[in-house]
Amino acid sequence: MKFPKNATKKQVLGEFRTGGIVAAAKQVIAVKGFAAATMDEIAEAAQIAKGTIYLYFKSKNSLFEAVITSIMERLVAQVQEIQQSSKPPKEKIRRILKAMLEMLDAEQAFFRVYVSEFPCLLPRSAEGSTTVIDLDQDFVTAIAEVLAEGMQTGDFITEEPRKVAYVLRGMTRAVAIHKMIEHSSESVLAALPLLSNLVFQGLAPPLKRAKSGTPRPR
């Protein structure tokens, strides 16, 4: 009666359910925010019974963690792939910025909450898993390593690559916030040249510029 297939079936079904619940939760959270999202609404959006959610998630908080994780995992994977590729550091940074901006465009609806209530969830992660924090660390680490690499190649001047990694992320988020508050119709990705320039010049070794002339013509 118990084939291996059966186990697989269950696993598949399980992942199917899990995915549907997470997707539904993401959608509801995007509209209502973390606190205001109720299990009833999520269950309805997922077209399952409320009790069923508790077969796959220990609690509301663990579901929310899964939601954030599902977004971060993809982004972290992309960034790590870029980091481990064989492009020059500046190109890597450009691609990372691009990936972040694209994610912000894609998850725009969810973003309001993603940025906003995210740190609020950090303490709660302590409950069960440290996955969200861990993922965030992986993300930052990947960027920091690209920066460190760029320092060795002379592309960047950065004494605190980790801190700068946070700053890069903060810059991309800021663009999304700008779009959100000012109701811009322009895509977040459109800010890529602006941010690239800012970063490349900003992190460039100052000597060259000092050599070539004064910024303020007179």
Next chain:
Amino acid sequence: MKFPKNATKKQVLGEFRTGGIVAAAKQVIAVKGFAAATMDEIAEAAQIAKGTIYLYFKSKNSLFEAVITSIMERLVAQVQEIQQSSKPPKEKIRRILKAMLEMLDAEQAFFRVYVSEFPCLLPRSAEGSTTVIDLDQDFVTAIAEVLAEGMQTGDFITEEPRKVAYVLRGMTRAVAIHKMIEHSSESVLAALPLLSNLVFQGLAPPLKRAKSGTPRPR
């Protein structure tokens, strides 16, 4: 029976209570977050009865608005003062960055929520006053005008000063997030050189363009 003094006394007492409640709320929110902070806790922290809060604030939301406003007002005032001063644009930007970083150091406990749930509150502000949004707009506008000024003096090259203003703020917040997550003991203000450099170089007219004079010759 009705001296001016009497009125003053009440006003003073009123502001005293208001201030105490806001301070208590700020503290509780800093620990628990907006949603999790309860009026009971805030009342206890303020050492008054729960009902008393409602003598000074219409609702939980309006109290939270007052908390955010109390922080933003000071920062906006500083930034506007800097903007209207007669310093060169770069110095203005440096001072604005400094003010933001100092605020983040001062409100460190509250910051987790300030950054985090801030956008979440924007829609709610519509309820009563538009003060929070308005303040935020004033804040961004002040920075954007300094950037615009810098563009005319040739210090900065920025086609979208407003968007860049958001980016500058995002960068300072990122430093606070870095400190928070990595549990750094270093002050947020310590990142001022890093950010100043990044911004000044990042926004500086590119060398080629600096050489050739006007960006768009005609």
Next chain:
Amino acid sequence: MKFPKNATKKQVLGEFRTGGIVAAAKQVIAVKGFAAATMDEIAEAAQIAKGTIYLYFKSKNSLFEAVITSIMERLVAQVQEIQQSSKPPKEKIRRILKAMLEMLDAEQAFFRVYVSEFPCLLPRSAEGSTTVIDLDQDFVTAIAEVLAEGMQTGDFITEEPRKVAYVLRGMTRAVAIHKMIEHSSESVLAALPLLSNLVFQGLAPPLKRAKSGTPRPR
């Protein structure tokens, strides 16, 4: 220092305050109903401080009792005067009906609650005084005695004068309810002929009985 005049003054002032509070309470209750009327509103309507009410009334309930009493006292006085006058019974009943209808017109605003929540207050009267119940009893008794008198004169045939007294009152109230619900612009008093007729004919000794003597011959 303590003249009799002083005492009088206090008494006068006391009654002045009491009257003002009762009037204010009546007005507020008329608009909001007993339960929804708050001491704050009453105080505001009376243009005094909330605490002052408690100098003259033990509690919200006792204030409400005073409000009802103030209305009933006048009506009871009128009815008793009519009862003790030397008019024929039918004329007395007519005048009593008129007095009740006029009261309902006069207290129209308050009536919604007077009729409505009045019995609800009866149990509460047990708290302090039995005045409201007592007044109501006096009222009913006066009418019942007129009916009894009319029975002796042969004007009415009523085996249960008390019960009929309640019915008469119920009829007048019904007219007020009709006006209230159907939003009639006609005065309640306009129903006096209708009610008089109904009562005089309804309570008149039946023809057969008048002729044959005993109602059930055999």
Next chain:
Amino acid sequence: MKFPKNATKKQVLGEFRTGGIVAAAKQVIAVKGFAAATMDEIAEAAQIAKGTIYLYFKSKNSLFEAVITSIMERLVAQVQEIQQSSKPPKEKIRRILKAMLEMLDAEQAFFRVYVSEFPCLLPRSAEGSTTVIDLDQDFVTAIAEVLAEGMQTGDFITEEPRKVAYVLRGMTRAVAIHKMIEHSSESVLAALPLLSNLVFQGLAPPLKRAKSGTPRPR
């Protein structure tokens, strides 16, 4: 999984709960009055958890509406059935009076509030449904039409059938109030002959009586 039976089971359970809650609410309200009745007490009386009530009723007010409606619906149905029957008008009125008095006996406990705070609830009905007002209108209309019918048959003299309909109801309520206040052990229904007589004579065309003799023998 989804038999019609299943649906029925739920429906049955739902009606069971609804009925139990309404019954419990009716009982609590009868003792405490509308305003003083708390959801806690009602839940306890219904032997369910407080939250369960909200599965079946949107709010305290809607529960109260359901309570009143549950009583009125039966009465209105009875009265309409009587009105549409083929009895002579006088018999119809007698039966309507009987139905009203029986209802008052049956709902004696609840009556104090039914009469009392009922008009107070009318404005609130506007919130959701107009059912309570509608039912009341149907009730009055049915009676008024019987009266109009009686006018055509020459049984009654009534220029304002609607107003008289209110008066008839007011008379029956008065009997219940009499019983309540005077703590009579006699049933309310016992007043049927008294009221019938009063109404039939009171509404009878006066000419016949004038013909057959003088009301006041001398």
Next chain:
DNA sequence: GATGAATGAGCCTTCATTCAT
């Protein structure tokens, strides 16, 4: 006496979680 700021018990309502079916 008069005031009105302060109190805190108590209310309605929500919603995460459970468990019998």
Next chain:
DNA sequence: CATGAATGAAGGCTCATTCAT
């Protein structure tokens, strides 16, 4: 496994009452 009715703890808010001024 899935369900969804039931639960009950907890929160925001009101308001009658008190008391220091």
